[in-house]
Amino acid sequence: MVKYIGKRIIYMFITMFLIATATFFLMQTLPGSPIASYSKLNDTQKAIVEKKYGIDKPTPVQYAIYMKNLAKGDLGTSFAFKGKSVNDLLASRIKPSFILGAQAMVFGTIIGILLGMLAALRQNTFWDYGSTFLAILGTSIPSFVFAALLQYYVASQWHLLPVGLWNDGWKSSILPSLALAMGPLALSARFIRTEMIEVMSSDYITLAKAKGANKFEIAFKHAFRNALIPLVTVLGPVAAGLVTGSLVVEKIFAIPGIGEQFVSSIMVNDFATIMGTTLFFSAFLIVVIFIVDILYGVIDPRIRLAGGKS
Amino acid sequence: MTKILQVKDLELSFHTFAGEVKAIRGVNFDLNKGETLAIVGESGSGKSVTTKSIMRLLPESSSEFKNGEILFNGKDLTKLPEQEMQKIRGKDISMIFQDPMTSLNPTMTIGKQVMEPILKHQKVSKAKARKVAIELLAMVGIPNAENRYKMYPHQFSGGQRQRIVIATALACNPQILIADEPTTALDVTIQAQILELMKDIQKKIDTSIIFITHDLGVVANVADRVAVMYGGKIVEIGTVDEIFYNPQHPYTWGLLSSMPSMDVNEEKLYAIPGTPPDLLFPPKGDAFALRSEYALQIDMEEPPPFFQVSETHYAATWLLHPQAPQVEPPAAIIERMRTFPGSRYYEATGGRA
Numbered sequence: 001m002v003k004y005i006g007k008r009i010i011y012m013f014i015t016m017f018l019i020a021t022a023t024f025f026l027m028q029t030l031p032g033s034p035i036a037s038y039s040k041l042n043d044t045q046k047a048i049v050e051k052k053y054g055i056d057k058p059t060p061v062q063y064a065i066y067m068k069n070l071a072k073g074d075l076g077t078s079f080a081f082k083g084k085s086v087n088d089l090l091a092s093r094i095k096p097s098f099i100l101g102a103q104a105m106v107f108g109t110i111i112g113i114l115l116g117m118l119a120a121l122r123q124n125t126f127w128d129y130g131s132t133f134l135a136i137l138g139t140s141i142p143s144f145v146f147a148a149l150l151q152y153y154v155a156s157q158w159h160l161l162p163v164g165l166w167n168d169g170w171k172s173s174i175l176p177s178l179a180l181a182m183g184p185l186a187l188s189a190r191f192i193r194t195e196m197i198e199v200m201s202s203d204y205i206t207l208a209k210a211k212g213a214n215k216f217e218i219a220f221k222h223a224f225r226n227a228l229i230p231l232v233t234v235l236g237p238v239a240a241g242l243v244t245g246s247l248v249v250e251k252i253f254a255i256p257g258i259g260e261q262f263v264s265s266i267m268v269n270d271f272a273t274i275m276g277t278t279l280f281f282s283a284f285l286i287v288v289i290f291i292v293d294i295l296y297g298v299i300d301p302r303i304r305l306a307g308g309k310s
Numbered sequence: 311m312t313k314i315l316q317v318k319d320l321e322l323s324f325h326t327f328a329g330e331v332k333a334i335r336g337v338n339f340d341l342n343k344g345e346t347l348a349i350v351g352e353s354g355s356g357k358s359v360t361t362k363s364i365m366r367l368l369p370e371s372s373s374e375f376k377n378g379e380i381l382f383n384g385k386d387l388t389k390l391p392e393q394e395m396q397k398i399r400g401k402d403i404s405m406i407f408q409d410p411m412t413s414l415n416p417t418m419t420i421g422k423q424v425m426e427p428i429l430k431h432q433k434v435s436k437a438k439a440r441k442v443a444i445e446l447l448a449m450v451g452i453p454n455a456e457n458r459y460k461m462y463p464h465q466f467s468g469g470q471r472q473r474i475v476i477a478t479a480l481a482c483n484p485q486i487l488i489a490d491e492p493t494t495a496l497d498v499t500i501q502a503q504i505l506e507l508m509k510d511i512q513k514k515i516d517t518s519i520i521f522i523t524h525d526l527g528v529v530a531n532v533a534d535r536v537a538v539m540y541g542g543k544i545v546e547i548g549t550v551d552e553i554f555y556n557p558q559h560p561y562t563w564g565l566l567s568s569m570p571s572m573d574v575n576e577e578k579l580y581a582i583p584g585t586p587p588d589l590l591f592p593p594k595g596d597a598f599a600l601r602s603e604y605a606l607q608i609d610m611e612e613p614p615p616f617f618q619v620s621e622t623h624y625a626a627t628w629l630l631h632p633q634a635p636q637v638e639p640p641a642a643i644i645e646r647m648r649t650f651p652g653s654r655y656y657e658a659t660g661g662r663a
Contacts, residue, residue, distance in 0.1 A: 202412060203407055203412040203413040204413055207407060207413045207475070208426070209399065210365055210404060211399065211404070211426050211427040211478065212400035212401060212430050212431060213400075213426065213430065214396055222418070225418075226416065226417055299417065300417060301416070301462040301464070302416060302462070302464045
């Protein structure tokens with residue numbers, strides 16, 4: 001197991017290196033430059049600014065410098081926010097993003113699992129159709145629509161919760177979390193429903209029933225853990241969905257999170273910040289996928305052993 | 311002999327999109343204390359459904375008892391509320407399934423699975439239940455049970471898994487053990503071991519066994535009595551000797567003829583022609599008539615009642631009616647009948663001693 005984890009960590013670093021390289025060169029192909037918006041500057045002044053930020057050097061040299069700094073954990077200096085390092089910029093914005101993401105993930109999967117279980121155990125009843133309907137809505141409607149609807153009704157019409165910003169503590173996080181949670185919720189509900197129905201018809205469930213177990217024990221002691229296995233596999237992509245969702249949702253709710261930072265830095269061609277946020281999101285996803293793989297082994301003993309052997 | 315279970319006129323249907331499938335169409339049998347009753351028949355004959363209906367393991371939404379009763383300790387199991395049924399399952403009646411590879415929960419240690427019925431039905435502490443479970447595992451032949459107790463099903467072989475399933479079924483010393491083709495999925499050497507194990511256990515805890523199989527070799531090995539099922543009905547029932555050496559129903563003849571035998575020198579193995587009846591539209595008369603070369607006119611019109619052959623032997627075929635013409639069973643069957651005292655072909659001199 002230790003060997004397996006060690007190997008995985010090495011792979012994670014390789015992945016990060018490749019992502020950093022790819023993003024760096026993709027960025028160079030973008031039209032425009034970080035200082036293109038400084039229209040008042042004349043050519044000499046532009047040259048001075050370019051020299052200051054080091055973007056006058058040839059691309060390979062820039063790449064070498066960037067990677068050297070990255071290895072030290074330094075993401076460079078922002079072009080748009082003068083004098084601020086990207087590290088500081090991100091650090092101040094991690095908290096809201098993290099709270100939103102975590103809440104959406106936990107709330108979405110738990111409610112989704114419950115709905116899926118309910119649908120599977122009450123197959124072809126009102127509960128089943130209701131939860132399937134909700135799952136289809138959650139999958140097909142993008143999170144920004146939910147965000148707008150929640151803002152309009154809950155905040156603007158009924159005045160229950162703040163319409164945006166991050167000034168009201170936990171209250172501010174409820175609506176954006178809900179908007180983000182619809183995706184994971186729908187996905188978990190669909191997965192758990194399908195898997196529960198499948199598991200409930202397996203031999204070991206009949207055997208559990210033949211041992212005298214009641215419906216509750218069958219569903220939760222025997223079926224649940226087995227139904228959870230495939231859901232765990234998609235939690236990685238779900239987390240990815242949350243990241244992309246947060247870009248838009250944070251913007252809509254004007255929340256000072258990383259997603260919002262990402263979007264605004266793209267608007268102004270702030271190379272260093274775009275690179276920094278991209279790498280941050282990538283690192284986050286890679287870690288989530290790693291955790292999911294470990295979780296997989298915790299839930300399914302067959303995988304645990306296979307991992308231990310390698 | 312005490313009758314521990316009586317199945318009377320049992321009729322059960324499945325509701326499907328295509329219509330009502332009459333899977334069991336009037337089944338009668340008794341199970342005596344301590345005996346092994348084998349139920350044989352081809353796929354779809356209703357043997358599994360009969361036993362699953364005894365434990366009420368069929369999906370409630372799609373299956374329905376149409377008639378009859380299943381009497382166990384004076385209680386009619388067909389009418390028992392689900393909660394009462396849960397107290398019987400795994401305690402008084404327990405079950406072993408066909409495929410040991412799928413009948414254990416892959417994410418639960420085998421110890422937990424064996425312990426489950428003990429904790430469920432007996433008021434004992436966890437430590438005590440664990441002790442009993444380890445003893446059970448040792449009894450069914452799992453070596454090093456104390457250490458392997460915490461392992462998962464995938465760490466055991468097919469034969470061992472079936473032993474674990476058997477240990478689970480025996481956890482509460484059931485009065486009836488239903489074994490639904492317990493050896494079908496195992497290879498032949500393991501089959502023999504599992505059969506030995508089941509016979510041993512029966513001696514030890516004096517349980518009655520209903521043994522479902524389509525393997526007549528297995529039947530000869532384990533059973534005291536045999537019920538032959540066809541098209542949702544029992545067509546012949548009797549002791550092992552009566553069924554093997556004095557069969558009366560043409561279907562039983564067909565089954566026995568299609569069993570490979572050391573004595574017969576035929577090149578080609580006999581197969582019963584045709585296919586089993588469609589129970590969506592069950593035939594009017596004898597369900598086997600269309601596949602039987604011995605069918606009479608009346609077989610097409612009216613289902614045959616049970617005719618008594620001996621005190622323990624009954625067969626549902628019009629051939630036993632006093633007015634029926636005498637027919638010659640297949641040669642292989644006559645060969646068998648010659649050795650059975652009481653059969654019409656019995657030769658006192660030529661019989662096996």
